[in-house]
Amino acid sequence: MTLIKVDEVAKICNVKQQTAYALIAKINKEMEEKGYLVIKGRVNKEYLLKRFGIGETKEDASN
Incomplete structure (x- = not known):
């Protein structure tokens, strides 16, 4: 897990x-609602990329 700043x-x-x-703030609120601990002013990079549909997907990896 990588936490990134603004x-x-x-x-x-x-x-x-x-x-x-x-x-x-929005991403951290979502993560808190799922039971995760969050740090104000930082966000989980992998979750951010997933929410924006950025990065490699399983389909991309199989090609």
């Missing part, structure tokens, strides 16, 4: 820092 979220999502903070 700068990296902004870069990945191509948004300003203010929007990145809002995304972090």
